[in-house]
Amino acid sequence: MPEFSAKTMNKFKSVVAKYPEKGAALLPTLWLAQQEFSAITPEVEEYVAGLVGVSLVRVREVRTFYTMYTPKPLGRYHLQLCTNISCSLLGAEELLEHLKKKLRINTGETTPDGEFTLSNVECLGHCGTGPAMQINDDFHENLTKESLDKILDLLK
Ligand code: FES
Structure with a gap:
């Protein structure tokens, strides 16, 4: 069974203290787990359910609804x-095809070197300046094939 490191457990305790009941801290706890374990596997789901005192089904519902929680390492x-x-x-759509060809992966996959995972997602809230993409915690807007190529080159 996975367990939080002492550092993450301290973060968990301070997160939980902000809520009237532990179960309400499910989303931030899952986020701590995503960061700690790189994925929310079935074992991690079970661990989080125990930590915040909610059912495994509830954890699974939340984990599968939000794209920021992933069952496989990114x-x-x-x-x-x-x-x-x-x-x-x-x-x-054209940019997605461009990325698939360039990275030689499909959506939901990771390049063999472990550098890039590609996902197509719903609205990121940057509709007026699309096409938009989130890379880890950063947003990129008004994307073109050329600007995507530049971004990927910079990240490599
Ligand atoms: S449609 Fe809203 S950010 Fe793409």
């Missing part, structure tokens, strides 16, 4: 390209 860079309506109208 690459060093998680490329999340928005393919929702505004970004699609601005060319996101």
Whole structure:
């Protein structure tokens, strides 16, 4: 069974203290788990359920709803390209195909060197400046094939 490191357990305790009941801290606890274990595996789901005192089903529901929680470890860079309506109208589908070809992976996959994981996601809240993509904690807007190539070159 996985366990938080002492440092993460301290973070967990301070997160939980902000909520009236432990179960309400499920989302930030899952995020701590994602950072600590690189993935929310079934074992991690069980551990988190025990920590916050909610059912395993509840943890699974939340884990599968939000794209920031992943069942498999991600690459060093998680490329999340928005393919929702505004970004699609601005060319996101074409950019997704470009990324697949360039990285030689499909959505939901990680490059063999562990550098990039590619996902297509719903609206990132940058509809007016699409196509938009989130790479780890950073946002990139008004993307074109050329700007994507530059970003990938910089990350390599
Ligand atoms: S539709 Fe792409 S950011 Fe909203």
